[in-house]
Amino acid sequence: MKRTNLAVKYTIIFLCGSILLVIGLASAGSRTNEREPCIAPSPTPTPYVVPGTEWRGHVVKAKPGYQFIKQEVGVSVVNLRTNAYVGSYTCPCKSTDPNRKCELNFSPTYITCKGGSCGGSSSCIFVGSTPVLRR
16 A cells, blocks of 8 residues: 555646646747837936925915025025025927027015916926035
8 A cells, every 4th residue: 555655645746747847848839039129118307396385276475584586597595594596497388499489477475387488388497406515
């Protein structure tokens, strides 16, 4: 009896090993060496909110202790306690025509970005940035 039990065990192990070998060979044949390019969806850019400001729709407001200062291109954000420049906003036009411009309405406590000669209000969006440190 012991011999037949041992023979059955070896037969089962052999059969399981053979099945795994066949499965492995079958899956190896289905692989290709060429890799398909991975096309990742382009991320939706998230607007950068400059410290000391709140961005609500088409209006950016200065928080208490901060103020907007009109520049030649855009608006700077200044911390009134330290008199430090903390960032800026611009209002570019999403058009290839360089003559089209967005209108930036300015006050010391809020700014708005409107279509101007650019077109609709969806063609203009605030772009916030912080100062770049130089070495």
